[in-house]
Amino acid sequence: MSQVQLSSVSKRFNDTTAVDALSLRIEDGEFLILLGPSGCGKTTALRMVAGLESVSDGEISIDGEVVNDVPPRYRDIAMVFQSYALYPHLSVRKNVEFPLRQQKLSKAERDEKVNVALELLVLSELADRKPGQLSGGQRQRVALARALVRQPRLFLMDEPLSNLDAKLRLQMRADIVALQQRLKATILYVTHDQVEAMTMGHRIAVMNEGKLQQIGKPADLYNKPANTFVARFLGSPGMNIVAASLSGGSVLAGGAPIATTEHPDATAINIGIRAEDLVLSPDGLPCTVVLVEDLGSEVQIISDTQQGERVTVKCSPDSQRPVTGDTIYLRAKAEKIHYFDAITGERLYDLLPQDSAVAETVATNETSESA
Amino acid sequence: MSITTPDAPASPKKQRDSRLALPTKSDHVRGGSYKRRESALGLALVLPATIFFAVFSFYPFFKNFYEILYVPSININNPAKFVGLTQFWDTISSSSFLDSLRSTAIFVVCSVPLGVLGGIFLAVLAHQKLRGIAFFRTAFSSTIVSSAAVAGAVFGVLLNPADGFLPWLGIHFSPNILESPTLALPAVALISSWQFVGLSFIIMIAGMQSLPEEVLEAASMDGASSWTKTWRVTMPLLSPSIFFASVVGVIFSLQSLGVIDVTIGPYGAPYTHTNVLIYAIYNQFVQYNNPGSAACYAFVLFVITLIVTLVQFRLVEKRVHYGQ
Amino acid sequence: MASKHVRRARVNKVVRYAVLTVFAIIIVFPLYIVFLDAVLSNSQIATTPPTLFTFHPHWNNFAVAWRVGGVSHYLFNSILQTSIIVMAQLVTSILAAFAFAFLDFPFKRTLFVIMISTLMIPFEVTLVTNVQTVSSLHLFGSTVGLVIPFLATGTGIFLLRQAFMQIPKEMREAAVIDGYSNMQFLRRVAVPLARPGIAALAVFSFLGAWNQYLWPLILTDNNVSIRTLQIGIKSIGGGVDSANVQIAASAIAVFPLLVILIFFQKHLVRSLTAGAVK
Ligand SMILES: Nc1ncnc2c1ncn2[C@@H]1O[C@H](COP(=O)(O)OP(=O)(O)O)[C@@H](O)[C@H]1O
Ligand SMILES: [Mg+2]
Numbered sequence: 001m002s003q004v005q006l007s008s009v010s011k012r013f014n015d016t017t018a019v020d021a022l023s024l025r026i027e028d029g030e031f032l033i034l035l036g037p038s039g040c041g042k043t044t045a046l047r048m049v050a051g052l053e054s055v056s057d058g059e060i061s062i063d064g065e066v067v068n069d070v071p072p073r074y075r076d077i078a079m080v081f082q083s084y085a086l087y088p089h090l091s092v093r094k095n096v097e098f099p100l101r102q103q104k105l106s107k108a109e110r111d112e113k114v115n116v117a118l119e120l121l122v123l124s125e126l127a128d129r130k131p132g133q134l135s136g137g138q139r140q141r142v143a144l145a146r147a148l149v150r151q152p153r154l155f156l157m158d159e160p161l162s163n164l165d166a167k168l169r170l171q172m173r174a175d176i177v178a179l180q181q182r183l184k185a186t187i188l189y190v191t192h193d194q195v196e197a198m199t200m201g202h203r204i205a206v207m208n209e210g211k212l213q214q215i216g217k218p219a220d221l222y223n224k225p226a227n228t229f230v231a232r233f234l235g236s237p238g239m240n241i242v243a244a245s246l247s248g249g250s251v252l253a254g255g256a257p258i259a260t261t262e263h264p265d266a267t268a269i270n271i272g273i274r275a276e277d278l279v280l281s282p283d284g285l286p287c288t289v290v291l292v293e294d295l296g297s298e299v300q301i302i303s304d305t306q307q308g309e310r311v312t313v314k315c316s317p318d319s320q321r322p323v324t325g326d327t328i329y330l331r332a333k334a335e336k337i338h339y340f341d342a343i344t345g346e347r348l349y350d351l352l353p354q355d356s357a358v359a360e361t362v363a364t365n366e367t368s369e370s371a
Numbered sequence: 372m373s374i375t376t377p378d379a380p381a382s383p384k385k386q387r388d389s390r391l392a393l394p395t396k397s398d399h400v401r402g403g404s405y406k407r408r409e410s411a412l413g414l415a416l417v418l419p420a421t422i423f424f425a426v427f428s429f430y431p432f433f434k435n436f437y438e439i440l441y442v443p444s445i446n447i448n449n450p451a452k453f454v455g456l457t458q459f460w461d462t463i464s465s466s467s468f469l470d471s472l473r474s475t476a477i478f479v480v481c482s483v484p485l486g487v488l489g490g491i492f493l494a495v496l497a498h499q500k501l502r503g504i505a506f507f508r509t510a511f512s513s514t515i516v517s518s519a520a521v522a523g524a525v526f527g528v529l530l531n532p533a534d535g536f537l538p539w540l541g542i543h544f545s546p547n548i549l550e551s552p553t554l555a556l557p558a559v560a561l562i563s564s565w566q567f568v569g570l571s572f573i574i575m576i577a578g579m580q581s582l583p584e585e586v587l588e589a590a591s592m593d594g595a596s597s598w599t600k601t602w603r604v605t606m607p608l609l610s611p612s613i614f615f616a617s618v619v620g621v622i623f624s625l626q627s628l629g630v631i632d633v634t635i636g637p638y639g640a641p642y643t644h645t646n647v648l649i650y651a652i653y654n655q656f657v658q659y660n661n662p663g664s665a666a667c668y669a670f671v672l673f674v675i676t677l678i679v680t681l682v683q684f685r686l687v688e689k690r691v692h693y694g695q
Numbered sequence: 696m697a698s699k700h701v702r703r704a705r706v707n708k709v710v711r712y713a714v715l716t717v718f719a720i721i722i723v724f725p726l727y728i729v730f731l732d733a734v735l736s737n738s739q740i741a742t743t744p745p746t747l748f749t750f751h752p753h754w755n756n757f758a759v760a761w762r763v764g765g766v767s768h769y770l771f772n773s774i775l776q777t778s779i780i781v782m783a784q785l786v787t788s789i790l791a792a793f794a795f796a797f798l799d800f801p802f803k804r805t806l807f808v809i810m811i812s813t814l815m816i817p818f819e820v821t822l823v824t825n826v827q828t829v830s831s832l833h834l835f836g837s838t839v840g841l842v843i844p845f846l847a848t849g850t851g852i853f854l855l856r857q858a859f860m861q862i863p864k865e866m867r868e869a870a871v872i873d874g875y876s877n878m879q880f881l882r883r884v885a886v887p888l889a890r891p892g893i894a895a896l897a898v899f900s901f902l903g904a905w906n907q908y909l910w911p912l913i914l915t916d917n918n919v920s921i922r923t924l925q926i927g928i929k930s931i932g933g934g935v936d937s938a939n940v941q942i943a944a945s946a947i948a949v950f951p952l953l954v955i956l957i958f959f960q961k962h963l964v965r966s967l968t969a970g971a972v973k
Contacts, residue, residue: 524928
């Protein structure tokens with residue numbers, strides 16, 4: 001089994017707290033994504049798990065054993081770096097073999113493992129090339145082969161796809177997912193790209209400013225974001241957030257009713273509505289159009305409320321389009337409105353069951369049957 | 372997971388067990404001792420260099436002060452006598468010291484600018500894309516191989532007053548150039564600048580190769596002629612290399628003992644005029660067996676070197692004309 | 696129109712080569728004379744107009760230099776002295792530079808500053824005391840004494856530290872995770888990757904050691920059997936009857952360096968590009 005448990009783990013660099021009391025658990029065979037904007041502490045968290053960075057506070061345990069003081073080499077993990085970190089003086093084969101040279105294996109055993117890894121990542125043909133003679137995607141595959149040749153109990157990946165162009169990234173995304181399923185590998189995967197997170201992970205842990213914001217399945221995070229940060233961060237575009245009040249069964253925004261509600265009267269709340277859940281109508285929230293983007297299959301209208309909140313609306317390409325400078329009026333689908341506390345940004349009313357350190361969602365993963 | 376049988380539902384447990392057997396608790400190097408090991412290794416690795424520096428750079432450096440401040444007693448059994456700065460002042464106010472200082476200045480002025488400018492000039496020439504340019508670059512750096520002894524030997528032939536090149540070119544010196552009180556030192560300085568020009572060229576061409584290409588390209592697009600480009604763009608950007616070469620050149624020239632020793636020697640006619648600081652140190656120590664006086668000269672030489680180096684650091688630090 | 700441009704470009708190219716050639720001749724001329732005069736007789740050397748070429752090389756000069764002039768000994772001594780210095784400088788520099796680039800240890804910064812500050816102490820300033828030290832160790836006039844002050848170099852440590860620091864941090868971390876110890880990482884990754892810098896250092900230290908003058912001059916004064924080639928050239932002397940032998944010895948001294956230069960000129964330039972100057 002390989003489970004990783006972070007309990008209130010913090011990392012401080014002098015006066016900055018890079019990771020703040022982070023608690024999460026990675027189950028055996030789980031593909032967990034650590035998602036957040038650049039500088040939020042993802043890499044630091046990953047490096048602490050790897051043992052490359054000491055832990056200021058809290059405990060990290062792997063398979064029940066606290067590893068805070070265990071040097072990286074004894075943690076039995078493999079890491080894929082954003083820059084790949086391939087050795088330029090070694091051939092692809094030697095690069096992949098590199099981690100095995102520290103294990104007590106015969107030459108034949110080593111070759112066997114290397115060949116399997118090379119085949120798995122379709123690198124056999126390139127085995128004798130140097131990294132300098134490979135394309136970005138091929139290098140990425142070598143980095144993956146090097147990580148999995150050792151059959152570690154845990155894979156750590158730090159934005160492994162961010163140096164690839166968009167098309168290759170799509171391809172590699174699918175490849176990594178397929179590989180994970182095939183190997184039943186336990187992976188902690190860091191990215192700042194929410195699309196990557198949504199499409200690849202079993203669960204996503206969203207971080208901001210060193211703190212865990214929410215952890216759960218992609219759909220849960222998308223449908224029930226725990227706070228405005230998660231709401232804005234997931235989805236493209238992110239969720240629109242505007243100030244509102246509830247009065248007499250109506251949601252009022254910009255002074256106008258935009259939908260009905262079953263919640264009691266309240267002032268000083270924020271509501272969140274996804275772009276596809278807004279509709280143009282003769283009355284409702286007044287907004288000034290900033291830009292109209294035609295994406296072919298749909299049209300995105302980017303506009304500002306009178307308070308200066310940015311609101312994006314999606315509508316079908318056949319509908320009547322406003323032009324920049326027009327005032328539009330928006331209404332929302334009542335059941336698609338998310339309510340947040342205006343001050344704390346926390347979700348109100350229909351919360352998900354708390355899913356912090358203990359993950360119950362993964363129990364449904366296909367990994368459970370192999371255990 | 373198992374990659375040897377990727378498709379079969381692996382038996383992770385069995386595998387893990389054997390692997391887990393590797394890092395048992397006792398194998399774990401605990402945080403504290405892990406750090407301590409790294410510290411110990413780090414110190415062990417710098418130890419050899421540290422010892423050599425301590426014995427052959429710092430000890431003599433500090434011992435030099437001792438040599439300045441103390442003079443040996445007449446009776447060698449008595450301890451050396453503390454004389455404070457008396458010996459130092461006496462030495463550096465002597466006319467032979469002042470001669471030496473002046474000779475050093477002349478030598479540096481005659482050798483360094485020529486070597487540095489020559490290096491720049493050759494680098495500008497060689498910084499172009501032409502077939503066979505590598506040959507010319509090697510030729511321009513070739514003087515780096517010339518030692519003092521070799522330079523002395525060949526220029527001894529080239530400057531031979533009786534036969535060969537000088538008479539052929541109709542040049543006659545009286546007295547002979549290497550025995551002339553006024554011309555011997557500049558002549559040796561020229562030899563020294565020839566020796567230095569190879570290294571100077573290497574420094575300059577290296578500097579040019581690390582210039583941001585876009586800047587030069589942008590200048591070309593703006594229609595700058597290659598002359599303007601060289602003066603307005605390349606030279607300012609090259610200033611760190613020019614300073615670096617100047618400092619290396621000054622230090623090289625301050626230490627040019629060999630070439631003087633081979634071409635002129637300690638008993639050459641214009642001795643007092645070619646007795647540059649470094650040569651004076653050697654002479655005071657070896658010929659006159661006067662380490663105290665040699666130490667005073669050495670200290671002055673050190674101060675000059677230090678000033679030159681610090682000036683270089685200051686100038687580069689201010690990034691006189693740095694790319695960024 | 697176009698052909699005029701083409702013609703002008705061609706003329707321009709010829710001019711460039713001409714200028715390059717003229718200056719190459721000027722720079723290389725003294726070295727050319729070394730190799731030319733090494734195969735001239737003394738009377739050919741001392742003629743007006745000077746001999747600029749010969750069809751009848753006088754190879755005997757080398758034989759005289761080799762046997763009578765003692766060059767066979769001097770050359771052996773120079774090779775020995777230079778190899779020891781180069782090897783030792785490489786080893787001490789690689790070890791120290793690796794520690795400074797990759798390891799964390801007490802007094803790291805202080806020690807680094809101390810080592811770099813040796814660059815500011817001219818060797819000549821330490822001359823008197825070093826002679827005394829070497830004498831008191833009973834090494835005066837011995838090969839060990841000849842090399843011992845030069846076994847470490849601040850420049851080398853600085854140069855290699857720069858080279859090591861160019862190795863991305865992730866490469867080290869990847870090796871750490873894979874269980875490589877620091878020394879294994881040094882051997883398998885750091886040294887192979889820093890090879891260009893190491894080669895440059897080797898060449899610089901070879902040039903420096905081979906061409907050393909003052910220290911061997913003093914140290915071999917009383918012991919001809921360890922005298923190096925440079926001092927040998929001086930002791931042969933450049934008189935009317937020995938100029939050709941001295942020049943032949945000089946040619947022997949210069950030749951290996953020229954070969955090295957031809958192979959490593961690019962390395963030297965590269966080692967000084969970017970980082971190294973700042
Ligand atoms: N070695 C370090 N020293 C000081 N601050 C650091 C160090 N590493 C990271 N930080 C800081 O910690 C924060 C989180 O960094 P990081 O984990 O790299 O973020 P992410 O990977 O999410 O972009 C940043 O503010 C960064 O500046
Ligand atoms: Mg990061």
